[in-house]
Structures are given as C-alpha cells and as structure tokens.
Amino acid sequence: KTPDAHVPRDPRLIRLTGAHPFNVEAPLSDLYNEGFLTSPELFYVRNHGAVPEVKDEEIPDWEFTVEGLVENPLKITFRELLEEYENVTYPITLVCAGNRRKEQNVVRKSNGFSWGPAGVSNALFTGVVLGDVLRRAKPLRKAKYVCMEGADKLPNGYYGTSVKLNWAMDPNKGMMLAHKMNGEMLTPDHGKPLRVVIPGQIGGRSVKWLKKLIITEAPSDNWYHIYDNRVLPTSVTPEEAANDPRWWKDERYAIYDLNTNSAIAYPAHEERLDLATAPETYSVKGYAYGGGGRRVTRMELSLDKGKTWRLANIDYAEDRYREAAVDQKLFGGRLDMDWRETCFCWCFWNIDIPVSELKEASDIVVRGMDEGLHIQPRDMYWSVLGMMNNPWFRVTISLEN
Numbered sequence: 001k002t003p004d005a006h007v008p009r010d011p012r013l014i015r016l017t018g019a020h021p022f023n024v025e026a027p028l029s030d031l032y033n034e035g036f037l038t039s040p041e042l043f044y045v046r047n048h049g050a051v052p053e054v055k056d057e058e059i060p061d062w063e064f065t066v067e068g069l070v071e072n073p074l075k076i077t078f079r080e081l082l083e084e085y086e087n088v089t090y091p092i093t094l095v096c097a098g099n100r101r102k103e104q105n106v107v108r109k110s111n112g113f114s115w116g117p118a119g120v121s122n123a124l125f126t127g128v129v130l131g132d133v134l135r136r137a138k139p140l141r142k143a144k145y146v147c148m149e150g151a152d153k154l155p156n157g158y159y160g161t162s163v164k165l166n167w168a169m170d171p172n173k174g175m176m177l178a179h180k181m182n183g184e185m186l187t188p189d190h191g192k193p194l195r196v197v198i199p200g201q202i203g204g205r206s207v208k209w210l211k212k213l214i215i216t217e218a219p220s221d222n223w224y225h226i227y228d229n230r231v232l233p234t235s236v237t238p239e240e241a242a243n244d245p246r247w248w249k250d251e252r253y254a255i256y257d258l259n260t261n262s263a264i265a266y267p268a269h270e271e272r273l274d275l276a277t278a279p280e281t282y283s284v285k286g287y288a289y290g291g292g293g294r295r296v297t298r299m300e301l302s303l304d305k306g307k308t309w310r311l312a313n314i315d316y317a318e319d320r321y322r323e324a325a326v327d328q329k330l331f332g333g334r335l336d337m338d339w340r341e342t343c344f345c346w347c348f349w350n351i352d353i354p355v356s357e358l359k360e361a362s363d364i365v366v367r368g369m370d371e372g373l374h375i376q377p378r379d380m381y382w383s384v385l386g387m388m389n390n391p392w393f394r395v396t397i398s399l400e401n
C-alpha cells in the first residue's frame with residue numbers, strides 16, 4: 001500500500017517511475033484524441049512525493065499564507081478566497097520541463113526519468129488572479145520574487161520554487177491560484193484543493209497543494225528550486241554537477257518560459273502502413289506549443305531528412321475559446337488577458353501526404369517556429385537534467401506491400 005492509496009487513477013496512464021511517487025503520461029494517441037481539453041484522468045502527473053490527503057469537508061478551512069516582504073501579511077482560507085476574490089477561467093497548457101526527455105536518455109543518460117512526448121496537457125483552469133491576492137498583501141518596494149511552497153513534505157523539505165514578482169503582478173501573464181479544472185474541483189494528483197498555475201512556463205513553477213506565498217528579494221532557496229528545473233551547460237557531466245554546487249546556484253541556468261516544441265501523434269513511431277489497404281492520402285498530425293505566451297506560427301514537415309519542407313495547417317482551438325470568452329458564454333468574471341497578444345495553449349497541426357510519396361520515405365520529421373522566430377533545432381541540446389528537449393520530432397514508419 002503506497003501513501004497515495006486514497007488517490008483515484010486511470011489505468012490507461014503509463015507509469016514512468018516505480019510504484020511511488022506517481023509520474024505518468026497518457027499514450028500519445030489517447031491524449032491527442034481527446035482534443036483541445038485534456039480530461040483530468042489523462043492529464044500528465046508529476047509528483048515528487050506523496051499526495052496530501054485533503055477530505056472534502058476540510059477544504060473550506062484549507063489555509064495559505066502570504067508573508068515575507070509585505071506590509072500586510074495574510075492568512076487566507078479556501079472559503080475566504082472564494083468569497084472575497086473574483087474568479088477567472090482561462091484555458092492553459094501545462095508542460096513538464098522533462099517532456100521528450102527519453103530521446104536525451106537514449107543519446108546519453110541524464111539525471112531524469114524518460115518522459116515520452118505526452119508530458120503535456122491542457123485544461124480550463126478556474127481560480128483567482130495571483131496579482132489580486134498579492135496586491136492586498138502590499139509587497140514592499142525592494143521585493144522582487146514570489147516564492148511558493150506546497151504541502152507535500154519531501155526528503156529535502158516542502159516542494160517550492162519562485163517566479164519574478166513583476167510577472168505575478170501582471171494580469172496579462174495569466175498567473176492564478178486555481179481550484180477547478182474543466183469546471184470541476186481539482187483532483188488530488190493535480191493539487192486539490194488549491195494550486196498555482198503559471199501559463200507559458202514550465203510546469204515545475206505551478207506549485208500544487210499551495211500553503212505559502214513568500215515575497216523575497218532573492219529567488220527561492222528551496223532545494224527543488226535550486227536542484228530541479230535547470231538546463232546546465234551541455235559540457236557539465238553528471239559527476240561535475242554532483243560534486244560542484246556552484247553549477248546549481250547560478251540562477252542564469254534556471255528555466256521559466258517553455259521553448260517551442262511539437263510532436264507527431266499520427267502516425268505512431270514504427271507504425272506499419274499497409275499499402276494495399278491505405279487510403280490515397282495519409283493525414284500526418286500532432287500538437288505544438290510555444291513558450292511565454294508566444295504563438296506557434298508555422299509547422300513544417302520533411303520527408304527527406306530536412307532537405308525540403310512543406311507547410312502544415314494549424315488549428316488554434318484556443319482562439320475559439322477566446323471568442324466564447326468575449327461572448328461571456330464560457331468564462332466567469334473579467335478577462336484581463338489581452339488574448340490577441342498571448343497564446344497559452346497548445347495548437348494542433350495536420351498535413352495530408354499522398355501515400356505514393358511515403359513510399360520512398362521511412363522518416364517523417366516536423367519542426368515548429370513561433371512568432372519570435374524561435375525554431376525547433378535540428379540537433380539536441382543535451383544537459384544533465386535532460387530538460388527542454390525540443391529538436392525536430394521524428395517518427396519512422398515502415399511500408400508493407
């Protein structure tokens with residue numbers, strides 16, 4: 001019996017680590033087939049330890065603090081948060097910084113477990129704008145960071161990290177304290193009853209089971225902030241990283257905004273295509289996302305290992321949700337975010353390839369580019385934690401006559 005015996009889970013999820021803690025992704029085809037909104041049951045899970053058990057009747061009294069460099073320290077219960085603050089709902093994609101790490105581990109073992117390309121999910125998050133809460137606490141002028149801490153006690157203390165205070169105060173960054181996912185109370189694995197959600201940045205910043213917001217002058221000194229979620233220079237070996245803490249204490253190597261990334265959902269890697277029964281055209285399709293609110297503006301596919309490229313169609317389902325927001329059909333409360341400027345969700349791309357052209361090609365490669373012209377690189381940037389892996393996504397298929 002694991003400490004998570006109280007947590008309900010979907011058998012379709014693929015375990016990436018041992019029996020405990022729970023780290024899972026859905027089969028990529030199942031994730032893709034769900035479409036724009038991922039159901040909480042198939043949403044990827046990244047837990048560093050045991051899931052705190054919070055009974056429904058305890059939720060109204062769940063308490064978190066706002067402390068540190070503030071004029072007005074606060075203690076807020078879940079009940080007060082709902083009663084005293086306005087709620088907003090935004091669709092937001094969360095991505096683990098380890099998404100696609102398996103490809104790095106194949107080249108050279110990193111210090112992390114092997115995520116496939118389904119360490120990403122998207123949901124409608126409902127909650128309170130983080131800046132609204134911080135403004136009531138009145139941060140002092142010298143304050144620069146918001147540290148966040150969860151309720152999960154781990155070998156190196158509680159899980160915690162930080163982001164810049166000026167980001168948190170900017171309503172267009174969309175940061176929130178969320179209590180609902182797709183209109184329902186958060187599930188235990190996703191932070192029940194309250195979590196931070198930080199759009200456009202790596203999932204590791206979105207602290208679950210929130211207990212503390214600490215306003216500081218320096219970035220978080222939490223163990224998990226320092227020794228996790230970093231891309232160290234590629235020359236640093238696991239041995240050097242283990243023996244020299246200076247590599248970890250350099251905040252320049254901490255990662256925040258996601259990088260441009262994509263994956264092919266169909267065909268699956270090593271799929272066999274029977275030419276006798278195949279249709280004339282095959283629809284190659286998948287997902288893509290940008291970082292920091294940037295839109296993916298092109299998806300390109302190559303059948304000749306990157307010599308020539310053809311342009312895929314992109315569907316921005318997020319835009320339809322924005323329209324619904326304008327109509328006030330879907331979103332509660334106000335709409336702070338300037339949605340024309342931001343893109344906080346994944347998009348879906350597709351391109352029809354005549355099967356006759358696939359005959360010569362066993363390799364299908366895609367790459368994405370965002371509005372800032374950040375393009376997925378041809379080559380992998382290996383680093384000791386194996387994070388932010390985003391080279392061209394490749395599948396190999398075989399054809400049968």
Ligand code: MTE
Pocket residue numbers: 043044045046047048049094095096097149150151152159189190191202203204205206207208209
């Ligand atoms: N918050 C707490 N308290 N404990 C954790 O282990 N994991 C982080 C983040 N927040 C974590 C946490 C990481 S690394 C990621 S990628 C996201 O939560 C995963 O969120 P999810 O499990 O809801 O998908």
